[in-house]
Each structure stands twice: as C-alpha cells, then as structure tokens.
Amino acid sequence: MEQKPRENSLKARVLSAIEGGKVTMRPKWHFVLTTALAVSGAVFLSLALTYLASFVVFIMRQNGSWYVTCFGAQGLRAFLTALPWVLILVAVAILALLEVLVRRFSFSYRRPLLYSVLAILALVTLSSLLVARTSLHPKLMRHAEERQLPIGGKFYRGYGARDAEDVRPGFVVKMMDDGFEIDTYRGAHLPVLVTASTEFVPDDRLMVGNHVIVFGPMAEGRIHAFGVRVVPPPRHFERR
C-alpha cells in the first residue's frame, strides 16, 4: 500500500512530462536510419578489412615472403619480419570497430565474442584470398608506379617497393655448376650459390624459366641460398 502513492507520483511525473512536451517520441525513420547506418558501417568496415587483408597478401606474394615459411624457423622469422605490422594493427582496429557494430544484433551478442571474431576472420580471409587472385592490386600498383593513382598511389608505391629481407623472387635465366642466376622483377641479374644444405621445394629439378623464391643472404655479390622454392608467377604479373 505504501508503494502506491510513490508509483502514482512517478506515473504522474512521467505523464506530465509527456503531455507537457518535455519528452517526445522519436520518429520511426530515426531508428530505421540508425539501423541502416549500422549495417552500412558494418559492410564498409568488412570491405575495408577485406581490402587491407588482400593487399597484405598481394605485397607478401609480390616480395616473396609469403612463400618462405616452408624453410623452418629462419623462414618463419623472415615471414614474420616481412609482415606489414602497421597495416595489421590498422586491420585489428577495424576488426574491433566491426565487432562493436555487430554486437548490437542478437545473432552476435547471444554467442561468445570469439565466435563472431572467428566468423569475421573466416569471411575476410576467404574474400581477401579471392580478391588477391584478381587483377585489382596489380592494376592499381601499375597505375601507382605510372603516377596515375592520385588516391592511394603513395600507399602502393611505398609498400610495393619494400623488399623482404633475404627473400628474392625472380625467374631462372641460367643454370650453373654451383647454382643458377635469376632476373628479379626489377631487372636485377643475381647469381645464386647452391650448397649441400640448400633446401629445394618441391625438389631440386630447376629449369631456365622457372619462377622461384630464393631465400638467403647476399654475400660477395651472390645470394647464398638457404632455400629455393618454385612457385607459379603472381597472377596478372607482367614481366618487364
């Protein structure tokens, strides 16, 4: 019984505020717009993440570091060193923002955060690998090198020019007794020294014309190969 007067007072205060116009109903379009913005934001961030991830794959394939993990701990270290960590941090920030947006929907918050993060990562990985197979990045890179990309040109030229330490992709142009020679993408002609400890993937049957990733330090004008891996040339690649 004691509660009734308090309740009536609460009801009276709220209804008085409503009838006095101190609080008004937000129109339906406000909520439709909010949801539309959230959905658009999520789509945009997903696309941005896909773009960024596919760009990382592109430049790592371009500089050959994508292929050196098969060469043990040294190869793994070279791979990790070559990762564009700034871009990865940006990608993590985008992922966090995307999670915040997606978390307002029940399909996301009803499950552990890990599930939605994994789902987003799976989707982004798949789509970025698909995008990396297209000619998007090679074309944009070419436009950037020809100074015909006003937005993003510097970005492409900057990351495109970065070589991975001790990793050199190129084409075999000559076989020799103690190794072979390669022409790099930039037209440099480099001799490669092969020793008993050099690891070949898939095997050591190398031929002129093969596209290879040579992993090893440069010394006395020659690459001392820890490992040599034959891989297909990048898609949409134009040899200069």
Next chain:
Amino acid sequence: MPETNVSSLTDEAAAKAVQRGDTAAFGTLMERYGQKMSRYARRFLFGYEDAEDQVQEVFLKAYANIRSFDPERKFSSWLYRIAHNEFINAIKKRGREPLSFLDPDTLLPHPVTKERTDAGALAGETRALLDRGLAKLDPKYREPLILFYDEEMDYKEIADILHIPVATVGVRLNRGRAALKKVVERKP
C-alpha cells in the same frame, strides 16, 4: 471513436497503441512495470539516493524510443534493457564501482549450465543471502542475480537484457552465488 480498453491489452499491444499516440496506454504500462522497475533500481543501484530518478528516466527514455520497439518481441525485455543501460550509466557516472569494458566471461564459450538447478531449498537460501550481501557484490554479478531471483527471468531473457551469451548468464549466476556466500560469511 470507440475507446480502447487499454487495461485488457497485452504489453505488446499497449506499446503498439502508444506508438500510435495513445498516452493512456503508456500510463497502463507504467502501472504494470513501475513497481518492478523501482525494485530493480533499488536492488541494483544499492546505496544510490537517486534510484527513483533513474526509474523516471527509464520511462521517459522508453516513451521517447517507443517507436524502436518491435511488437513481435517481448516488451518487458525491451524495457529492462533500457533500464539496464540507464542504471549502468548511473554507476559509471558515480564512479563508485568498477565496470570492465571488455568482459572475459563473454569472450570464450562456456558449457551451458542447466537452468533452475537451484530449485527449491537452494533458491530460498540464495534469496536470503541476496538480502544480506547484494550491496557488496560486483555489478556484473549483482544484476543477473537480481534478474533471476527477484524478477524471475529465465536465462534467455537475461541474456537479451544484458546482451551477453546465454551460457555466460549461467556462469555469472554461479560465480555470483559463490561471491555472495563469501561476502556474507565475511561480514561480522
């Protein structure tokens, strides 16, 4: 124009009427939920002098945002969600109790505990402990305990109000009960 007998409407139908501009229907909803919201506020915002003001804010926010309510869904969950947000904001503003930004409980999957495993005697014991130790609990555990024992909601409803996984509700209730026991045993 025939007058709708608002008091016979379901919560969802009454909310729909409010959306069409029927203020009396909102009054009916307030009559139904006023006491519940006040109890929720007093228990959750233990020691906060302006708990009743927060309840007023909840209803004002509910009215302002009533057109975001989907009548196909449960009105009570929607209203409690607004209340949860208001009360959490009040706690943040006061700064008296810590609130974690990222909760580890919601990150990883947990085994789903059986609901109502504490039927009967255990529920009675927990309710008695609640009265004695609630104020000392972390808000993270205090709130699900209130919603489960005082407001008698199920795990799914609590999950929808707090926007956490259903399994996490079970985890928090278990941890909340354990923390409650500790707090009460420590008291002189």
